[in-house]
Amino acid sequence: MKQSIFKILTNENIADKVYKMTLSGDVSDISATGQFVNIKLDGMFLRRPISVCDYEDGVLTLIYKVVGKGTEFMSGLKEGYELDILTGLGNGYYTGLAGDKPLLIGGGVGVPPLYALAKDLIANGKKVTVILGFNSKSDVFYEEEFKALGCTVFVTTADGSYGIKGFVTNALDLVGDYTYFYTCGPEPMLKAVYNATSTSGQFSFEERMGCGFGACMGCSCKTKYGSMRICKDGPVLVKEGIVW
Amino acid sequence: MVDTKVTLSGIELDNPIIPASGTFGFGYEFAEIYDINMLGTFSFKGTTKEARFGNPTPRIAECPSGMINAVGLQNPGIEKVISEELPELKKCFHKPVMANISGFSIDEYVYCCEKIDKEEQVGWIEVNVSCPNVHGGGMSFGVCPESAAEVTKAVKAVTTKPVYIKLSPNVTDIVSIAKACEEAGADGISMINTMLGMRINLNTKKPIIANKMGGYSGSAILPVALRMVYQVYEAVKIPIIGMGGITTAEDVIEMMLAGATAVQVGAANLIEPYACKNIIEDLPRVMEKYRINSLKEIIGGAH
Numbered sequence: 001m002k003q004s005i006f007k008i009l010t011n012e013n014i015a016d017k018v019y020k021m022t023l024s025g026d027v028s029d030i031s032a033t034g035q036f037v038n039i040k041l042d043g044m045f046l047r048r049p050i051s052v053c054d055y056e057d058g059v060l061t062l063i064y065k066v067v068g069k070g071t072e073f074m075s076g077l078k079e080g081y082e083l084d085i086l087t088g089l090g091n092g093y094y095t096g097l098a099g100d101k102p103l104l105i106g107g108g109v110g111v112p113p114l115y116a117l118a119k120d121l122i123a124n125g126k127k128v129t130v131i132l133g134f135n136s137k138s139d140v141f142y143e144e145e146f147k148a149l150g151c152t153v154f155v156t157t158a159d160g161s162y163g164i165k166g167f168v169t170n171a172l173d174l175v176g177d178y179t180y181f182y183t184c185g186p187e188p189m190l191k192a193v194y195n196a197t198s199t200s201g202q203f204s205f206e207e208r209m210g211c212g213f214g215a216c217m218g219c220s221c222k223t224k225y226g227s228m229r230i231c232k233d234g235p236v237l238v239k240e241g242i243v244w
Numbered sequence: 245m246v247d248t249k250v251t252l253s254g255i256e257l258d259n260p261i262i263p264a265s266g267t268f269g270f271g272y273e274f275a276e277i278y279d280i281n282m283l284g285t286f287s288f289k290g291t292t293k294e295a296r297f298g299n300p301t302p303r304i305a306e307c308p309s310g311m312i313n314a315v316g317l318q319n320p321g322i323e324k325v326i327s328e329e330l331p332e333l334k335k336c337f338h339k340p341v342m343a344n345i346s347g348f349s350i351d352e353y354v355y356c357c358e359k360i361d362k363e364e365q366v367g368w369i370e371v372n373v374s375c376p377n378v379h380g381g382g383m384s385f386g387v388c389p390e391s392a393a394e395v396t397k398a399v400k401a402v403t404t405k406p407v408y409i410k411l412s413p414n415v416t417d418i419v420s421i422a423k424a425c426e427e428a429g430a431d432g433i434s435m436i437n438t439m440l441g442m443r444i445n446l447n448t449k450k451p452i453i454a455n456k457m458g459g460y461s462g463s464a465i466l467p468v469a470l471r472m473v474y475q476v477y478e479a480v481k482i483p484i485i486g487m488g489g490i491t492t493a494e495d496v497i498e499m500m501l502a503g504a505t506a507v508q509v510g511a512a513n514l515i516e517p518y519a520c521k522n523i524i525e526d527l528p529r530v531m532e533k534y535r536i537n538s539l540k541e542i543i544g545g546a547h
Contacts, residue, residue, distance in 0.1 A: 001273075001276065001277055001517065003277075003517065003518065040515065040516075044306065045306055045307060045308075045309060045310055045311055045462055045511075045515060046304070046306045046311055046514075046515060047515055069306075070306075086517070207301055207302070208301065208302040208303070208304045208305070208452075209304060210303075210304045210311065210313060210514045211267075211513070211514035211515070211517070213273050213517060214269065214273045215267060215268060215269045215273045215274070215513065215514060215517075216266065216267060216269075216304070216313065216315065216514050217266075217269075217289075217298065217303075217315045217318040218301075218303045218304040218313060218315060219301060219303070219304070220297065220298060220301065220303075220315075220318055221301065222297060227297050227318065232273070
């Protein structure tokens, strides 16, 4: 964990209520894709945990959806504004088990952490397939960015207004063989993925957090390996350990 | 050179700053980012006889100048705390630690306090009487003078180390409860625990916290804590560890003027992991600003 000040470079609306923020600062403590940062915001007591979409060359990329007061405040921030951020939080994805053809499945704002993961896997010579699930066409983001990395991309929308109609699991039949999977998204989607997938994999969870670094036990969950803190022992849990 | 030392039941602290139980775990998360030996001491995670997972999530809610938590005393149980956590803690913290103990019956308090009292690393035992009494219709031990005194007496009978009773502010008359604990043999009072509160999610129209209500802490409750410490200081002779919303070195001085011999810092640790370090480093500057040479001299100074 490292506390440092980041300066906003850009903050733009990329889909319905979804914003992409890039910041310059010290990303040296981020040790794995799938980790998150915890952001102090003026006028709010608790920090806001946001998953890391990318971190490279001193630039941190975060994609967040406006769902409450904190993210509403963030959406109004301009270039040059400084934020106090804790970085290097959570375990992140473990890529050692990915095999040759890993599958990445993201839903809504669960998509962002899979971006840096995809980049990492491709850099290591993997053939990466990605399923991105959204509610509607206006919610879709990052399809082109994943394609630009060299991933095979399937997009689903629940209302059928773009891509394959239905949920991420409706695209599973189309992807062919995969060696392992990584997924992040709302819990109903994670459950559906848990039941529909044929290999082992890793799930990224979210929970309301107090500290974000393992001190308060605010975000504990039960697993087959005992109780775990989503913020410190997670947010990534292996399929074998999950208790729904 | 200002003097930040205080003495708590015969044990000298380099400074009065003590991270509060439940906001500091067993210290490891903080030991990763700064040397926690700079602290006066710290109060470790509330420990019970049996291991507890605690309450369902969500356990946390944002509030104006504070937060609500309903963790529900998640801990590995007294045996594991002694066999696993304390040896680990010894590697990163070399001062006497404050052991925070909770129970759901008098027997549980006695069982845990008797065990923890034998641990060399433990300097003080802080007894949380805010838990519900399973034999008393679920009412908290801390809500009336009789039951708080009963816990105090039972614990004192099996311990040799100083016992601090941690009081709940969710009572009609905290002074009478503090006095009852003093009469029952308590060596000191820790106060205040969190204030019972609630938030409701406007989207779901239901409480945010799965347990519906939880403990409100953070800078918002500082005035309430100051008032209660001030009142209890007038009524008891034993030392008070003051807590509730302490965030800055100025808050520490204010709490000591109200009557606290030492202070605990709780919620601030969660949003600012360096909170205690920052307060300790800032104390000499603030003492000089207010022309305070020794912290010992200001205890109860507002009376």
